[in-house]
Amino acid sequence: MKFERSDLLGLEDLTREEIESILTTAGSFVEISERPIKKVPVMRGLTVVNLFFEPSTRTRTSFELAEKRLSADTVSIAASTSSAVKGETLKDTAKNIEAMGIDMLVVRHSASGAPHFLAKALDCPVINAGDGAHEHPTQALLDLFTARQKVGRLDGLRVGIVGDILHSRVARSNIWGFTRLGAKVVVCGPPTLIPPGIESIGVTVSYDLNEVIPTLDILMVLRIQTERLTQCFFPSLREYSEFFGVDRKKMSRAKKDVIVMHPGPLNRGVEITPEIADGPNSVILDQVKYGLAVRMAVLYLLSGGELTSEDSH
Amino acid sequence: MKFERSDLLGLEDLTREEIESILTTAGSFVEISERPIKKVPVMRGLTVVNLFFEPSTRTRTSFELAEKRLSADTVSIAASTSSAVKGETLKDTAKNIEAMGIDMLVVRHSASGAPHFLAKALDCPVINAGDGAHEHPTQALLDLFTARQKVGRLDGLRVGIVGDILHSRVARSNIWGFTRLGAKVVVCGPPTLIPPGIESIGVTVSYDLNEVIPTLDILMVLRIQTERLTQCFFPSLREYSEFFGVDRKKMSRAKKDVIVMHPGPLNRGVEITPEIADGPNSVILDQVKYGLAVRMAVLYLLSGGELTSEDSH
Amino acid sequence: MKFERSDLLGLEDLTREEIESILTTAGSFVEISERPIKKVPVMRGLTVVNLFFEPSTRTRTSFELAEKRLSADTVSIAASTSSAVKGETLKDTAKNIEAMGIDMLVVRHSASGAPHFLAKALDCPVINAGDGAHEHPTQALLDLFTARQKVGRLDGLRVGIVGDILHSRVARSNIWGFTRLGAKVVVCGPPTLIPPGIESIGVTVSYDLNEVIPTLDILMVLRIQTERLTQCFFPSLREYSEFFGVDRKKMSRAKKDVIVMHPGPLNRGVEITPEIADGPNSVILDQVKYGLAVRMAVLYLLSGGELTSEDSH
Numbered sequence: 002m003k004f005e006r007s008d009l010l011g012l013e014d015l016t017r018e019e020i021e022s023i024l025t026t027a028g029s030f031v032e033i034s035e036r037p038i039k040k041v042p043v044m045r046g047l048t049v050v051n052l053f054f055e056p057s058t059r060t061r062t063s064f065e066l067a068e069k070r071l072s073a074d075t076v077s078i079a080a081s082t083s084s085a086v087k088g089e090t091l092k093d094t095a096k097n098i099e100a101m102g103i104d105m106l107v108v109r110h111s112a113s114g115a116p117h118f119l120a121k122a123l124d125c126p127v128i129n130a131g132d133g134a135h136e137h138p139t140q141a142l143l144d145l146f147t148a149r150q151k152v153g154r155l156d157g158l159r160v161g162i163v164g165d166i167l168h169s170r171v172a173r174s175n176i177w178g179f180t181r182l183g184a185k186v187v188v189c190g191p192p193t194l195i196p197p198g199i200e201s202i203g204v205t206v207s208y209d210l211n212e213v214i215p216t217l218d219i220l221m222v223l224r225i226q227t228e229r230l231t232q233c234f235f236p237s238l239r240e241y242s243e244f245f246g247v248d249r250k251k252m253s254r255a256k257k258d259v260i261v262m263h264p265g266p267l268n269r270g271v272e273i274t275p276e277i278a279d280g281p282n283s284v285i286l287d288q289v290k291y292g293l294a295v296r297m298a299v300l301y302l303l304s305g306g307e308l309t310s311e312d313s314h
Numbered sequence: 315m316k317f318e319r320s321d322l323l324g325l326e327d328l329t330r331e332e333i334e335s336i337l338t339t340a341g342s343f344v345e346i347s348e349r350p351i352k353k354v355p356v357m358r359g360l361t362v363v364n365l366f367f368e369p370s371t372r373t374r375t376s377f378e379l380a381e382k383r384l385s386a387d388t389v390s391i392a393a394s395t396s397s398a399v400k401g402e403t404l405k406d407t408a409k410n411i412e413a414m415g416i417d418m419l420v421v422r423h424s425a426s427g428a429p430h431f432l433a434k435a436l437d438c439p440v441i442n443a444g445d446g447a448h449e450h451p452t453q454a455l456l457d458l459f460t461a462r463q464k465v466g467r468l469d470g471l472r473v474g475i476v477g478d479i480l481h482s483r484v485a486r487s488n489i490w491g492f493t494r495l496g497a498k499v500v501v502c503g504p505p506t507l508i509p510p511g512i513e514s515i516g517v518t519v520s521y522d523l524n525e526v527i528p529t530l531d532i533l534m535v536l537r538i539q540t541e542r543l544t545q546c547f548f549p550s551l552r553e554y555s556e557f558f559g560v561d562r563k564k565m566s567r568a569k570k571d572v573i574v575m576h577p578g579p580l581n582r583g584v585e586i587t588p589e590i591a592d593g594p595n596s597v598i599l600d601q602v603k604y605g606l607a608v609r610m611a612v613l614y615l616l617s618g619g620e621l622t623s624e625d626s627h
Numbered sequence: 628m629k630f631e632r633s634d635l636l637g638l639e640d641l642t643r644e645e646i647e648s649i650l651t652t653a654g655s656f657v658e659i660s661e662r663p664i665k666k667v668p669v670m671r672g673l674t675v676v677n678l679f680f681e682p683s684t685r686t687r688t689s690f691e692l693a694e695k696r697l698s699a700d701t702v703s704i705a706a707s708t709s710s711a712v713k714g715e716t717l718k719d720t721a722k723n724i725e726a727m728g729i730d731m732l733v734v735r736h737s738a739s740g741a742p743h744f745l746a747k748a749l750d751c752p753v754i755n756a757g758d759g760a761h762e763h764p765t766q767a768l769l770d771l772f773t774a775r776q777k778v779g780r781l782d783g784l785r786v787g788i789v790g791d792i793l794h795s796r797v798a799r800s801n802i803w804g805f806t807r808l809g810a811k812v813v814v815c816g817p818p819t820l821i822p823p824g825i826e827s828i829g830v831t832v833s834y835d836l837n838e839v840i841p842t843l844d845i846l847m848v849l850r851i852q853t854e855r856l857t858q859c860f861f862p863s864l865r866e867y868s869e870f871f872g873v874d875r876k877k878m879s880r881a882k883k884d885v886i887v888m889h890p891g892p893l894n895r896g897v898e899i900t901p902e903i904a905d906g907p908n909s910v911i912l913d914q915v916k917y918g919l920a921v922r923m924a925v926l927y928l929l930s931g932g933e934l935t936s937e938d939s940h
Contacts, residue, residue, distance in 0.1 A: 034728040038672030046351030069700040074382040089579035100602035102347040266715035289726035359664030387695040402892035413915035414692050415660040
């Protein structure tokens with residue numbers, strides 16, 4: 002059976018079955034990254050272009066390695082060195098790249114909706130690697146995958162997402178993903194960083210992390226972008242840490258087997274203390290590890306690969 | 315039969331037969347980029363370095379993909395991150411790269427003649443990917459190839475090149491290429507952007523696009539580099555567009571089957587309107603597509619590959 | 628037999644036997660770079676990440692090509708585009724990269740000791756590609772290899788290292804390497820650029836190049852970083868060249884078969900004149916050529932490859 006979508010733009014549009022089929026396929030790729038020879042020839046002779054209009058190490062490297070492990074040819078283009086500086090439109094840049102006979106485009110852009118726009122303009126599959134404050138679907142898929150691996154199930158779990166919900170594409174994609182797979186999501190942060198009316202997409206809201214923590218099976222800590230400070234979203238890093246930083250004291254109220262996630266990069270001592278980030282409940286490096294398998298699965302499925310059936314496990 | 319040249323520096327020096335043999339060989343590479351597995355092993359184990367002293371997305375990406383489809387190993391070096399910033403001479407940079415045992419160097423440089431200088435200094439083949447306002451031979455070859463594919467022949471065609479002829483290596487290489495293959499070239503633009511005496515290389519000059527358009531089989535629109543504006547080459551973008559921008563009104567006087575080319579990136583609304591750039595006469599994306607086949611042919615021939623004979627088609 | 632070390636951090640810690648075993652293995656890789664197909668499958672399916680926190684063309688390109696010739700998958704990350712700009716710690720950056728299932732990390736960093744710190748933090752092998760003013764072990768290994776190839780032996784040779792010893796990781800690694808292999812090292816430069824007490828690591832010091840030159844079998848000229856000028860380490864480039872620049876006049880006093888080395892990039896006319904850099908005694912391009920073989924050997928050995936035994940030569 003094939004995956005029916007031709008692009009991966011966000012989790013908002015995906016059904017529970019579609020998300021689960023990606024996760025199941027990812028499961029079969031985890032093993033490949035543990036082999037001595039981490040390479041399968043399923044995308045041999047196919048070309049993937051990674052077009053990044055925002056700087057990124059981890060996501061770009063993760064995609065590049067996933068592509069190489071599938072034996073694809075890969076070219077990465079950073080916007081700062083691209084024709085964007087010459088005033089070319091986004092569509093022209095992408096149409097030109099597509100005209101070179103590429104098989105898939107991975108795109109990150111600061112504008113929400115840019116990958117959707119390109120998916121309409123191009124014939125080849127488009128993968129959203131992060132668009133503005135909108136979605137970051139492969140991040141959410143790897144978070145779902147990690148949670149399922151570590152907890153065993155997602156149905157009925159209680160997930161807390163803590164921090165700057167307002168500007169976070171990671172939060173948005175995870176809300177769609179976790180709720181669709183049957184988890185309950187609570188978002189928690191200072192009122193200025195919670196979008197008004199967010200309850201309408203099926204989450205509950207709390208402004209008190211201490212109250213939320215004891216109820217959680219999964220605690221997802223978001224990165225605080227310190228540049229928000231100057232935009233008056235919160236008074237100081239110290240005050241933010243005091244109320245929303247995840248530390249030993251707050252964690253003392255948590256369930257024993259809660260898992261702690263963070264999309265990285267970490268601001269150690271701001272939104273999370275080192276002892277929690279490196280502690281026994283942290284699955285932060287597992288997220289990175291499973292990210293590769295999830296991206297391999299997405300690339301493979303969009304290139305026409307077969308879905309792994311749940312039975313084959 | 316082998317290609318006799320050891321470098322591709324410009325079209326000025328090539329004979330009609332040499333240009334035609336590259337185009338014929340490119341024809342056999344078009345098909346490879348349409349296969350499901352776009353890869354042939356003809357350059358396996360060979361190393362190509364792309365050394366770009368000017369920023370470039372499309373040309374660099376096109377070369378990288380061409381090299382990968384020929385199974386070469388490829389490394390791209392951008393000048394901004396290179397030893398150039400440490401004051402090393404161009405020759406030392408190139409000699410050092412060559413000493414690493416590379417098989418071919420693709421170079422772009424802002425100085426006219428830089429690739430010729432390197433071709434003399436190095437033993438390995440050198441491909442000019444654009445040198446100052448001098449030549450951009452692979453661009454002209456792909457323009458010739460596209461024109462031949464679309465029109466069926468070049469002999470006797472009338473080609474108009476419109477815009478900033480003075481600063482354009484694309485114009486220069488195309489003038490050599492089209493005239494050598496038997497086409498008639500007219501260059502058209504404001505007097506400040508036409509090099510005085512250019513008639514001596516076999517073109518005619520016009521300052522009136524409306525007069526030229528009806529006579530053309532091929533209309534090649536050059537990019538206006540808006541930074542020229544501050545250097546007083548023309549009074550304003552609006553005035554430039556009024557007289558030399560290719561739009562529906564001017565195109566209404568053109569032959570029905572004229573083809574419209576542009577080397578990209580487009581300044582939509584300046585030198586060309588979107589309806590013409592995206593219209594039925596435009597072959598702009600074909601140029602990009604065929605560019606890959608042409609670059610594969612050049613790389614292949616300079617690495618010692620066999621010429622495709624005209625008969626085999 | 629296998630190489631016993633899991634990282635290559637510096638030459639200070641290596642025994643004579645270990646250094647010799649790397650050089651001997653490098654010897655067997657020289658031939659591969661001279662083949663028409665410069666590729667061996669010994670690292671197929673393994674992933675090497677080159678993480679460069681300082682700009683570099685030659686070292687990064689040399690490592691990339693070495694990795695590709697061993698058939699490894701390779702990703703290079705430049706610090707300027709990395710998460711470092713987002714305030715992530717070095718350790719977190721590296722742990723994240725490792726979590727992607729990589730097999731080896733090559734790192735350059737402006738801080739002395741950074742690779743050692745990472746070697747402790749990571750499970751995968753770490754190769755130091757230059758750390759601050761501390762060590763640059765692959766540069767010294769290629770210098771040793773070149774010297775041995777050109778002179779035939781190292782034992783008892785007299786090596787002069789000339790220039791800015793104080794800030795040079797190349798000097799430091801070469802001092803450890805040459806002395807361990809039985810050569811005598813003299814360092815020579817202006818007093819402000821010689822670290823006080825350097826005699827304690829087994830070298831002699833001279834402030835007079837004219838006096839030193841006649842005694843040398845190997846003359847290693849270091850690059851003068853012109854930015855030191857503003858820090859008052861020496862009065863002017865002209866005065867530096869007068870006393871420590873290697874030119875025909877000073878070389879007239881040298882042994883006939885002295886070899887002249889330079890790690891590059893060259894400041895022609897400052898620390899060395901063109902006629903010496905390009906003259907018959909110069910082995911500067913051989914250093915670059917052998918650098919590839921040496922890096923292939925290091926990558927191969929740290930990935931678990933077999934040592935080449937001396938007998939097999």
